[in-house]
Amino acid sequence: MIELRARDELGLTRLAGLEALHHFSFGQYQDAARGHWGALTTLNHNLLEPRTDMPPHPIDGVDILTIVRKGVIAHRVNMDAVDRTLAGEVQLLCPGRGIVHAQSNPGAKLAEFVEIRLRMETVPERVQRRVVKFPGRGHTGRLALLASGFSEDRPAMLLHSRARVFGARLPARGALDYILGRGRRAYVMTLGGSVEVNGQAVGPLEGAAIASEREIRIESRKFAEILLIDVR
Structure with missing residues (x-):
């Protein structure tokens, strides 16, 4: 069985400086038929305008992958120092027992990135972060x-x-x-x-x-x- 998730059927969020497509229920977009796909709970394609901050939000129970396609995305965890993920990089962030996470585009160009969240089966004590390159x-x-x-x-x-x-x-x-x-x-x-x-x-x-x-x-x-x- 293969079910197509066509672009005109995806969820859409437009906020000041942000446009996001949602393959699964997220934020204000809720669809009971698209709550998750196994452990995959979130798959968003985001466009974030330059010098734009996304509001901080609590995260627990999921690993988060951020795949930056264009520009740069800055991450702040629990209001600590900012880490940056650049175009062509993939960041994995594990929130441990829970964090407050904030993303922003500190650059002068539009940032394009994909966010994936996967429900965790085991929960480590500490926050973990790692970055690799997308295939070249x-x-x-x-x-x-x-x-x-x-x-x-x-x-x-x-x-x-x-x-x-x-x-x-x-x-x-x-x-x-x-x-x-x-x-x-x-x-x-x-x-x-x-x-x-x-x-x-x-x-x-x-x-x-x-x-x-x-x-x-x-x-x-x-x-x-x-x-x-x-x-x-």
Whole structure:
């Protein structure tokens, strides 16, 4: 089963300086049919204007991945010193027992970033943060494991649920294959370009919720970038 999450069906938030698309219920956008996909609870595509602050908000119980596509995103945890995530970087933030988190765009250009939240199965005592690079030209044509909750997947960033998050660049007329384990689900999001997932078209910023499929084949006619999230 593959359920397309078309762009015109996604949730939309517009606030001062912020435009966000929501693949799952978030903030003022609530859809009982799209509360989560296994451990995946949040998948937002955000555009944040220069010199714009997002309001601080409490976070607990989830790992947060921030994938910066353009510009820079600054993070403040519990009003401590600011960390910055730059274009092409992926930050994993684990809130430990709970934090107050604030994001902002301190730059002079529009910031574009994707935020993923995954429900934790175990909760560490301390806040944890790590940053890696999104796949570059040298990784075109294959899945790159960004974060995982499986010990055998080190040195990928550590998740606190049995999930895996991959990024990939597909060349024109490229293809990727992925085997989904028994009882597991996947979610594919197209960051740029368009792909076909088991023959079903998925356009820019759209998603495909996948269950009860043993094999996943992702094909591109032109260059594309994607996320693949494997959860239970």
